[in-house]
Amino acid sequence: MAVACLLLLFLTTGCSLYGGVMPPSPTGAPLTRVLDVPFYPQEDYQCGPAALAMAMTWSGLPVTPDDLTAQVYTPSQKGSIQPDMITAARRNGRMAYVIHGADRLSAEIAGGNPVVVLQNLGLSWYPVWHYAVVVGLDRDADEILLNSGLTRNRRTPWRVFENTWGPDFWGLLVLPPSRLPVTAKETEWLNGAVGLERARQWAAAEEAYAAAAARWPRSHDAWIGLGNARYSLGNAEGAAKAFRRATEVKPDSGIAFNNLAFVLDELGRRDEALQAAQKAVSLGGPQIETFRQTLSDIEN
Known part of the structure; x- marks a missing residue:
């Protein structure tokens, strides 16, 4: 069973025009x-x-x-x-x-x-x-x-x-995937990181998610994405740390507990994995069947 993937919505943004006049310089920026x-x-x-x-x-x-x-x-x-x-x-x-x-x-x-x-x-x-x-x-x-x-x-x-x-x-x-734009917005940046995942550029995706987690440390999706990228790079220990952080910033996230359970089991930490998997099942949600399968795999 694969670690649950991160799904994000692509959003459109508006724009502001100045009728032929250049926008004012940001505070402190040279003319x-x-x-x-x-x-x-x-x-x-x-x-x-x-x-x-x-x-x-x-x-x-x-x-x-x-x-x-x-x-x-x-x-x-x-x-x-x-x-x-x-x-x-x-x-x-x-x-x-x-x-x-x-x-x-x-x-x-x-x-x-x-x-x-x-x-x-x-x-x-x-x-x-x-x-x-x-x-x-x-x-x-x-x-x-x-x-x-x-x-x-x-x-x-x-x-x-x-x-x-x-x-x-x-x-x-x-x-570079570690360089946030001046006007970075959380959802837009995470959408871009998902694009790197889809291109199977896992190292770049890891950098992008790490940058997001540093800028928005309360972002559940950034920590989930970072965990997924680290797991894909073979870094299960690093993935576990990211997923655990996701459970801390969003304690009602079944995905975070499910993913944490999966990698803890792979690391041989069965008792911790069982606890995390049971928590995911208790939280329920649209992916409850995946959570139950994770728990069953660990128990057996």
Whole structure:
């Protein structure tokens, strides 16, 4: 029987626009911030692989657009779609974290994180989609700096950029799994960690869940995810510690007690395992049959 998996809901987020005016600088942030992001020219129809390669190389994983083309480029569409960009980042052990809106983009740049954006450089009725990487903001000049096309640090008036950025003002952070965004939200980050699990990037998932547990120490889901990732890496002792912490932050979690029982039994600590399994069964819930099976396996 496998350790019960973590299920999370993907949420959508809203955005706040400023009608052509750059969002105010976060408190204490410099008015101008330009990040040192590697640059790859974007050849015809290759803006997706190049933009993702820039972000991934900045994150500490050197790749080239050619390394990513097969993963994100769709010949029939002559371009790359957003889900494939996210999946490719996760497949390579990087946290893919989606943001929406000018406020969050501004805060991330101020905090030192480049943002991949999707622009429409055409018309509403004849769109020309293009990925670029936001690498800086100059509030004195009211300009945004982009790695775009064949130009590094291209300066563009904020109003012009905002008119091309839409319709949902989507941005993608590609981060080391231990680095939380400036605007990190618990559920969004955990959704990204689940994505790393689905990509079977267990070491990266462990880092992401550990970062979540450090930021949100009362997060039951972070501790469950950390335990699952550690177990998948063969670290049953570490998994037991994480699951035990989950039972402490949420004493009515049958999943936490069930998972704890499973790994304690594997570690040869049968009495503790029985106690945890009995607790899971007593708590009940939608997964009661799984809990009963765990208890039966330990008893027999």
